[in-house]
Structure formats: C-alpha cells, structure tokens
Amino acid sequence: MSQPLRILIVDDSALMRRMIRAMLDRDPDLTVVGEAADGREAIARAAELRPDLITLDVRMPVMDGVETTRQIMAYQPTPILVLTASLSRYDIDITFQMLGAGALDVMEKPQLSDGAALERARIALVRKIKLLARVKVVTHLRGRRKQNVELSMVNGELPNKQATATSPSLGGTSTTDHSPFTIQHSPFPVVVIGASTGGPGVVRQILAGLPRGYGAAVVVVQHIAQGFSAGMVEWMAGSSALPIMLADAGAAIRPGQVIVAPDRVDLLLDDKGRVKLSALPLLLQRPAIDITMQSVAEAYGPLATGVLLTGMGRDGALGMRSIRRAGGYTIAQDEASCTIFGMPKAAIDLGAAHVVLPPDKIIEALIARVDTPRRGIT
Template identity: 45%
Template sequence: MTHYEKEPSSGGLEVGRGGPIRVLVVDDSHVMRHVLRLILESDTGIRVVGEARNGQEALEQARLLQPNVITMDVRMPVLDGLATTEQLMAFQPTPILAVTGSLASAEVDIAFRMLAAGALDVVETPELHNQGALDSYRLMLIRRVKLLAGMRVVTHLRGRRSARRSADEPASPQPETVARRLLPAPAEPVTHWSERVGGRSQLEQARTPQRPTRERQVPFPVVVIGSSAGGPRAVQHILNVLPAALPAAIVIAQHIAEGFSAGFADWLNGNSALQVQVAQEQTVLKPGVVVLADDGCDMVVSQDYSVMLRRVSGVSQRPRPSVDLLMESAAEVFGRHTIGVLLSGMGRDGAVGLQRIRQQGGYTLAQNEATCPIYGMPRAAIELGVVDAILTPDAIAQAIRERLGIY
C-alpha cells in the first residue's frame, strides 16, 4: 500500500476562508476508502471528515458532517450511488464526484445517470498496483476535488418525488430527462451583459460580427459545442431537445476523464433522438449525427468535412480535447454556417474559438451564469465580447432550432 507524505496544498478552489476542503468518502470497499483517504489527505488543503459504506450511511454522514465534496461509489449495497445522489440533491445539495470501479457499459451508464441527477463529475477508481498511474491519479483526484468544492449545485426535485413514492408504493423506474426541471432561469440577452460591464463599443462588438475573409458553399451547417466540468447535463439536455432530422452536423469537445468518452456517447444516445458517436480518424460529418471528440486527444474539422484526431502523449498544460482548436477549425471550414456553443467549465478554453466563429460570420451562444456550475469558460468568451446571446441550456437548444429554421 502506498503511503503519501503530507504536501502543501497544490492550489485550486478551497472552501471555508482558508480552512481545508471537507470531504466525505463513500465506497463499500474498505480498501478503496482507505486509499482515497490517503490520496486526498496527502494535500494539506483537503481533510476527509468521514467515510460511509453505502448510500444510507452517506445520507446520515452528510447531514451530520456537512461536507464540501462527496466522492460517491456507483454500486453499493442498501442504497446505490444513483439513489443516494438523487436524495442528496433533493434535500442537501452537495458537489458529488461519482467514482466507478469499472468502465463496463452498465456501470458507466449508472455514473452518467448520476450526472443527470446532479453529480458534477465522474472518475474511475485508481490502479492500486501501478505506482506511476497511482501518482498521476493522485494529482488528478486532488485537482478534481478542489474544482468541485467551488462549484455551485442545484436542488433537484427527483429525489423528493422518489421519497414520496417510496412512502406510498414501490417506485417503478422511469427514465427522466434532467433539464426541464433543472434549468428554469430566464434567458439573459447580451445587452444585459453589456450594461453590466459597461461600454457601448463592447455591445457593438458583440452584435456586429466581422465579415468573413472568404465565402464558401457548404453542404450543411455545423453546431460546435464546447463543455467541461458541470457541462454534461447541459449537453444532454440540448441534444434531447433537437430533432432526429436536424439539418446540421454537431461536433462536441467535452473535457472528461480518460476512458469515459464511449460511455458518455452511449448515455447521450439513450437520451436523444440524434445519433451520437465517438470520433474515429476521418469520421465524415453528416446532418443529424453528433460526433464526440475522444478523451485525451484533440479533434479538428478538415476541409473535406471529416474530422482529424491529434493524440498527444504525456502531461498537457491545457485541457483535452481542445474546444478552441475544434471551434477554430470548424469556423475555417463552415464559415458563417457555424453555430458555436460554450457551456460550463473552468478556464478560458473556447473563448478564442467563439471569437473565430464570430469573425467568420457565425452565430455564438454561451450558457448563462445562473445555470453554470462553473462559469469560467462562458465568462471568458463574454468578457472577450464575442457572444451573441447568453442563455439557459433550454434556450440554447431553442436558439439552435430557430437558427436552423426549425420551428
């Protein structure tokens, strides 16, 4: 068993005005709870305040300990990760990191259903017998926990309905789409932002795209979606609202843990009329088909309307897949027939990409602050003055429909 020495906090979002981030570790494996505790407490900015062996214990510990973040196993006795997440998000909204012990489709599907229920991110359990992988996992997990500690969470009513049902009769599982309950905030037009930050020139810049340097006839439009932490639910909702006969191709760059792209695509396929697939080298874009960038590599659109993958080995200083690279390449190929969408996430990835789309005469949308768990990426694009409209995910889907002539 690896033992980590205490290290100074590696930075990031910490909670409690200088106090450590309080974490509750939930897993039915004693060994895994111990490993996660060792990893997390190797950083002085994090303190594991409790452990739980199943979902019922997690609910009790969460009420008692009031953690800032909960790491939540997917499969557990008594109450599994999905049911526990639903209950927590209904009665005690807390940032939840889903932790799956397998990349098998059934378990990954539950993990993404946990995201739909309110969890904010998903990772796999660490490899215990690979020291190099364990060291990399440690850095990743600490960073994720610090990121989640600063994310906003939203109360979900699903858990309250489930609790009422269970008191009366056994619940029958029914698939539910998340966003009709989740995202009630009104659309926020770009004029409101301009008035907030001040400056007539910024409003004019946001409203008036530069003329594209050249015009090109394209066979269909393209929608480019960039998303990071807190964004998968919004992606799912947007696709859910769009029809199968969408007259545009869709490409997505989603920052996600390695190994989860296929599961993400499967989950989206089960919640959308559109066909969703993970990109392969030279996958050809088609109307009504969603192409998802594979995790750990960049994806760009080529002049023949296919995609190219750029795999980079080693540690990268920027997130992958790159939203900027995907958006910039799509803008070069599709010009004014490009719709760019930027969703929740930390950092600035996507701001330059939206800028390029606007320069080519395309249409740009960003998720509004009220519905963003993390507002960093949309905010960066808004401050750059390259967003046509700031909207809820529900309104983004409607704006895409209207832009494509679907009423």
C-alpha cells in the same frame, strides 16, 4: 487555503476507503472528516458532517449511487466526485445518471499497481477534489419530487399531473442587436457544442431537444476523464433522435448526425468536412474546445454556430470569438443554469457571445437557426 477542505469518503469497500483516505491524508489542504459504506449512511453522514466534497461510489448496497446523489443534491447539496472501479456498460450508465442527477465529475478509482502509477493517481485525485470542492452547487428538487411521489403512492394517492406549458418565443439576454439568421444554402451548417464540468447532463438535454433530420452536423467537445467518452456517447444516444457516435479520423460529418470528440485528443474539421484527430499537446486541456471551434470557424465561416456550456476555466472563449469573427453565430449558457459559469463568462467577457441563454432556449435557438428538411435523415 485557510482551512483544510473537509472530505466524506463513500465506498462499500473498506480497503478502498482506507486507500483513498491514505491518499488524501498526505495533503495538508485536505482532511477526511468521515466515511460511509452505503448510500443511506452517506446521506446521514452528509447531513451530519456537512463536508466540502463527497467521493461517491457507483455500486453500493442498500442504496446505489444514483439515488444517493439525488437525495444528497435534494436535501444537502454538496459537490460530488463519482469514483468508479469499472468501465463496463452497466457501471458507465449508472455513472452518467449520477452526473445527470447533480454529481460534478467522474474519475476511475485508484488501482493497486506500481508506486509510480499510484502516485500519479493520487495527484490527479487531489487536484480534482481541490477544483470541485469550491464549486457552489445548487439544490436539485427532482430527488424531493421523486420521494414525494413515492410517499403519495404508498398512501394510495396519485400525483397531480401538471399541465404542459407551451414553449415561449425565442429570447434571452443579448449582447448584441443582431438576431440569428436562418441558414438555407449549402454546404450544410455545423454546430459545435463545448462543455466541461457539469456539462454531460446539459449536452444530453440539448441533443435530446433537436429533431430527427436536424439540418446541421453537430460536433460535441466535452471534457471528460480518460476512458469515459464511449460510455458517455451511449448514454446520450439513449435519449436523442439523432445518431450520436465517437469521431473517427477521416470520417465525414453529415447533417442530422452528432460526433463526439474522444478523450485525450483534439478534434479538427477540414473544409471538406472530414475529421482530423490530433494528440499534439497544444493546450493544457485535451480535447480543447478552442481548437475545434477555431477549425470550424476557418472551414465554415458564417455556416458555423458555437455553443459554450458550463465549465471551469476559459476553454472555448477564443474559439467562440473565432466563430463570431468569421460571421458565424455564438451562444453562451446563462449563469443561473450553469454548474460553473467560468467558460461561458470568459466568452461573454471577451465579447464572443451573440446571446446568453438557458438550455431550453439554446435548443430553440439551434432549431430556429437551421433550416431542417421535413424528411428525416436516416
């Protein structure tokens, strides 16, 4: 690197700020340019210092992590890495709200433990910062709209309601002349959704858009830090008409239900629709999207649909190609709506994607592809 990456540390604990600074100062490619003890100070320091990345606490006085993320992403878009000390339900919920507001990723805070564990935590933190600091983040206007609404209410004004636009017809950038076909025969179809950095909010949006009684089983493989998958499931379930649960070994998948791969293991399906969880170190990333998609391609062939969303690297590209070669249907998220276009681009370059779509069109494609019974599945 020609210039060190400039980092802003935000945490209400002076001890934690000192610890994170000491960890980062050991790497010549990183320099800590400032600190902040609460959200409001973080916003001011971000505007003043224009750092390459912000490490952001969840619980803080004056302004919590959610509103801080919204304001930074609305007025000074900067890569944000969420650091949380707790995996409690309350803190996990705030954490995923921060990811939905534009933060890129989450890690558990380093613990004051033995030297070997602390060094492993330092290496993981430095690696994550170096990856995320180069991401070109986009402005999230929701923070500005929220602030404008609050100002209008203070002034005694009511915001104008926008007319709801009707959904346009299914479309997008197609990499082939083939169109999606509707699956109407048994066994039931399976949809695999793979995502990494920037993915939780998009996955949540897609699941929230699928109707109750959706006629396919849905499998989600989201790269997430260890310890956060259960909380992510609860967060996603809060906005979905479909039941969402962590995958259990031996459980049978069902149409109208969503299972999510636990962190640190790979999820496979057999031809009877039963879950197998594997901890074999077959790939660098675990859970691996490629492994899940390849197993679904083998077991379900033309009944499989693969969806590859935002993320860094190439995981999922080979799996998407397996689904396409098996006669299934494949969708890649478009570049404009991706936080990081790496994984979808890899699939597109490989010729693995039938179509390239934004999230709202992905929802339409998934609904159009699957014949959903009118009666919901309970």
